[in-house]
Amino acid sequence: AEDTTGYGKDFGRDGVRLPDLVEAMAQVDGLKWLRVMYAYPNNFPWRLTEVMNQYDNVLPYLDIPTQHVSTSVLKRMLRGGTSESVRKIMTRLRDEVPNIALRTTVLVGHPGEGRAEFEELLEWMKEFRFERLGAFAFSPEANTPAGTDDDRCSHEEALERQGELMQLQAEIHAGFQQSLVGKTTTVLIDDASGDTAIGRTWADAPEVDGVVEIHDPQHNLSTGAMVEATITSASGYDLGAELVNG
Template identity: 40%
Template sequence: MKRFHLISLGCPKNLVDSECLYGQLSLSGWTSVSTPEEADVLIVNTCGFIQPAVEESIEEILQLAAFKEVDPQKKVVVVGCLVQRYGRLLLEQLPEVDLFVGTEGVLVISGLLDTVYRDEQPERLVIPDRFLMDAAVPRQLSTPFFRAWLKVAEGCNNCCSYCLIPAIRGPLRSRDVHDLVKEALHLEQGGVRELSLVAQDLTAYGLDRDGSSRLIQLLEALLAGTNIAWIRLLYLYPSGVSEALLEVIASEPRIVPYLDIPLQHVSDSVLRAMNRRYGRRDINQLLARLRAVVPGAALRTTVMVGFPGETEKDFAELIEFLRLARFNHLGAFAYANEEGCAAEGLAGQVDEETKQQRLDAVLSVQAEISADIQQRAVGSIETVLVEGVSRETDLLLEGRTRYQAPEIDGCVLINDGEASPGDFVQVEITEAHVYDLVGRIVP
């Protein structure tokens, strides 16, 4: 029996890759085991997007390598973005690793692991050609059976000055609409009730095929071809959110009223330096249109502080905007120079202490906004998708409303009533915390 243990790091798109690795290996006679001690081959699917992710990946690799010290027969294999980004630099720095494979290794992973297992792998570094998954690729879900991610495209053409994704993942490559419906239908047949569409930029889906976005066409095909109850959209580029897309979201109850639109900043000068294709006026118009067409929608965004050239005035503008915009959910992080990015050489680098102060200020403002928005939900009755027993205590159940994305936002803690994972239940919200809600199941 050939046994492997796989750890997946990074974003949901990376998780889909890991699920395809699971599927391919299982089909080829490999058996997944839950602990490193049981495994013959230890695999980590890495993230290399920003420095903290690189450090997390290195730490995980070294932890797996410690099992190899105890049992030298074990093999350590590193795949994914870290390998694609650093390539041969890793060979000397991580001698404990038996094999490095780039981001496109799904179709060749089983053969590579076989050769490593037999001590016959001629090269420690393999960077396969670009690959775009389709519905025929075996996939084994690592999420609960009732929810899944659907990766609709690979790569990105936006070329933001702080981002390495185009260099790591390559240019935009969109999957075929019919192929995506086929995969979604297969997921539905396996019990999936919530499908989250992901790409580096969902609004760019299809641009590489005929020059126009096919996101609306994809949504219509998914609605017609499946009965999946909740379809969720993540990572919408601001200037790509059209009036037609908003109208589809507003008119289709199965598309949850939740939009993840990473803005990064609102200062025109900072946005230009980031190479983002919009400004403050465009953002204001977008939010006004969105709230008019899809009233009550939950909005999530991401902002970056301390970008080179960000002045106190720019930061004050960002804080003022956040207070006015009142996002339901917000992710924030401090800019860090990444080797190979255009922003690395920009003037006006902000010191680390100032970055941290600005990050703390953003998070503090958002905590106030979130607490107020959450409190307004008390007394309402919401449809909740039950995840299972709470991560905090087995005395509570845990679930999510349409306004909470899996593994990203807060949750609903259920303190009264019975339900099983994957059930949709009606919950009366009785209490609100800063990010989570509390309620009881009602008939």
């Protein structure tokens, strides 16, 4: 499984883990942004939060898939952890890294998830308010532990739950996006080929998060540039911005 927090476990060298790698990379000349993705919540290496706070180029952003918050569903997923441990980990991350943007992914419709467990997930989302979130609907696969379980909702209902959850997340996401309007931030330009340059803020990972659009009819911007811009609008998952002193 993808798990960046597992870095170093197969080296045979005691103590070399993800925080050491991130700290070493943060000291590389010219490395402006470093973003940690797919950090497994169980056995999270807490020195990583110290590194995130120490180095400006280690972004206060973390992709940490929880998959669910119901203890019984997590057990059926063979994920380990409990509702209490997941909540504690996420709360501690917010406490230790100021202004962190947290991305998670969740899976709905897994065997063992009834309406009560799904409602528990929705309530936790309302309470915790992830800045970024993706949701998937369970689909059985052959030769897997969950593939033959029959105590699950239909695929159609799983898709309905996915839609309901993402509608809630859209409202939460809109609140965070709106909180950025009026603020000036660094934008990394991904595409400057058109009259509108496309970039990302520190809170936007490539491909999975939104983008920032900057009107640039004179094509003054270049792909790969990092510019200061003031966020002027929020629409859906994307932002509009104007260059500072542009």
